[in-house]
Amino acid sequence: MADDSQDAPASRAMLVCMAEIRWFARRPPKPVRPLLIAVFDGEDDPARSGFLALSFMRDAFDAEKVAEIDVDNYVSYDDARPFVSQTGTQRMVDWPTIDIFLGRDKTSAREIVLLSFLEPRVGWRSYAALAVEAIRSLNPEEVVFLGGQIVHAPHNVAAETTVRSNAPRLMRSLGLMPDHYTGPTTIMGSVQVEVENLGIPLAVAWSSVPHYLAQTPSPKAAQSLVAKVAELFKLDLDAHEFDSAVAEYEDAIAKIMESDDEVFSYLSRLEGEEEEDEALGLEEYVSTDPTGLASDLAEEAEDYLRQIRRDID
Numbered sequence: 641m642a643d644d645s646q647d648a649p650a651s652r653a654m655l656v657c658m659a660e661i662r663w664f665a666r667r668p669p670k671p672v673r674p675l676l677i678a679v680f681d682g683e684d685d686p687a688r689s690g691f692l693a694l695s696f697m698r699d700a701f702d703a704e705k706v707a708e709i710d711v712d713n714y715v716s717y718d719d720a721r722p723f724v725s726q727t728g729t730q731r732m733v734d735w736p737t738i739d740i741f742l743g744r745d746k747t748s749a750r751e752i753v754l755l756s757f758l759e760p761r762v763g764w765r766s767y768a769a770l771a772v773e774a775i776r777s778l779n780p781e782e783v784v785f786l787g788g789q790i791v792h793a794p795h796n797v798a799a800e801t802t803v804r805s806n807a808p809r810l811m812r813s814l815g816l817m818p819d820h821y822t823g824p825t826t827i828m829g830s831v832q833v834e835v836e837n838l839g840i841p842l843a844v845a846w847s848s849v850p851h852y853l854a855q856t857p858s859p860k861a862a863q864s865l866v867a868k869v870a871e872l873f874k875l876d877l878d879a880h881e882f883d884s885a886v887a888e889y890e891d892a893i894a895k896i897m898e899s900d901d902e903v904f905s906y907l908s909r910l911e912g913e914e915e916e917d918e919a920l921g922l923e924e925y926v927s928t929d930p931t932g933l934a935s936d937l938a939e940e941a942e943d944y945l946r947q948i949r950r951d952i953d
Contacts, residue, residue, distance in 0.1 A: 661740075661774065663707045669742055674751035675873060676780035680787065682719075682759025684828040686854040689847045689861030690786035694754055696866055700877050701752045703743030709774060711738055716761035738774065747876035753778050759827055768827060772834045782810065782841045784873070785828055786865050789846035790854050795893050799864035800848045803872065807841035814872050816843060845869060853893075859885035 677697065679690035697703070712735065720736040741754040755774070760767040775783060789802065804819040805811055811818065821829075828844075835842050845868055847861040863882035870877035 661707055661709045661777075665706065669706055671742060671751040671753055671778060673779065673781035674742075674753045675745075675875075676753040676755065676775060676778055676783045677869070678755040678757060678775070678783065678785050680757045680759060680785070680826070680828040680831075682827075684759070684785075684787045684826050686788040686790050687849040687856060687858035687861050689788040689849060689858050689865055691756070692857060692859060692862035693786055693847075693865040693869075694756060696862065696881070697752070697877065698741055698743065698754055701743030701745060701754070703741035703752065703754055705739055706742045707740040708737035709740070709770070711736060711758055711760070711767070714760035714763045714767045714770075715758055719761065720758055738771075740774075740778075745875050748874060750875075752875075753780065757827075757831075764827060764830070768830045768834060771827075771831045772838070775831075775835055776838060776840070780840060782843070782873070783835060784869060785832060785842070785844045786869070787828060787844065787846050788849040788854075788858075788861055790851045791848045792851055793848060795850045795853055795860070796890065799858070799861045801845055801864045801868040802848075803843050803845045803868060805841070805843035806836055807843070810841050810843050814843070819844065843872075859889050 677694065679685060679694045681691065685691055715736050717736075722736065723734045725732055725734055736758055738758065739756045741756075743752045743754065744750065745752055757771055803814070803816055805814070805816040806818050810816055819832075825833075832842060832844060845865055847864045847868075849858060849861050859882050863879050863886055866877050866882070867879035869875065870879065
């Protein structure tokens with residue numbers, strides 16, 4: 641008798657996905673070979689660069705929320721709180737979900753699927769299987785994961801987006817380098833490998849995020865992601881719409897520097913070391929900051945920037 645044990649996880653994932661996904665229309669839409677763009681909240685998205693980029697794309701593509709997936713078995717509500725909303729006199733509780741949006745690029749008319757994943761706190765293997773099956777069920781022609789990469793660079797240099805792929809077609813057509821990483825990984829890394837193993841062309845885009853501002857939402861990093869994805873996939877996205885938000889972000893950091901000599905000295909030293917040795921590792925750099933100014937700056941920046949943040953949710 642054939643051994644079906646290896647097929648069991650995939651079968652369970654399909655059943656779980658079908659049970660937990662909730663379409664808002666009686667007849668769920670069936671996108672035709674769309675471009676699927678996804679973000680994973682938490683460790684994979686420092687400075688929420690991917691989330692900000694996805695929010696921008698949602699508006700640019702006139703995307704509507706068409707479905708959601710229940711994640712009650714996977715999240716910690718200490719980290720992802722439910723939200724109370726009110727319509728008229730009716731109040732309701734909105735629980736965290738995986739949200740699925742469907743839109744269309746205005747120039748090419750290509751269908752775009754946008755997914756916003758939460759970072760699980762428990763059940764990683766089951767959650768990864770659920771995420772993979774959700775992606776597979778949407779029949780994407782190509783998949784792009786958005787995220788951030790913490791670097792030792794100062795905030796006033798250009799944010800750079802690195803894109804890698806192991807899909808031969810994307811490597812050839814877009815000129816991408818392969819991703820040969822091995823070692824401990826995140827939930828996005830886990831899902832990436834499983835999606836690749838299904839033969840779905842996938843690319844991952846990381847935007848650089850200064851290590852001392854990793855907790856502060858960065859429109860600058862989001863702008864870099866949007867510009868790169870638009871360039872590679874020929875999408876009608878105007879990254880210049882971030883310009884005013886980026887200017888406010890940089891002005892806020894400049895004011896912090898002006899008001900604190902230690903912070904100014906710290907960042908000036910960082911700028912100098914960036915010019916001298918771009919290959920300097922994060923751990924090596926942090927060792928040059930025994931006073932912990934990076935942590936102090938992160939807290940101060942967070943407090944200051946809170947007043948200029950837009951409603952990104």
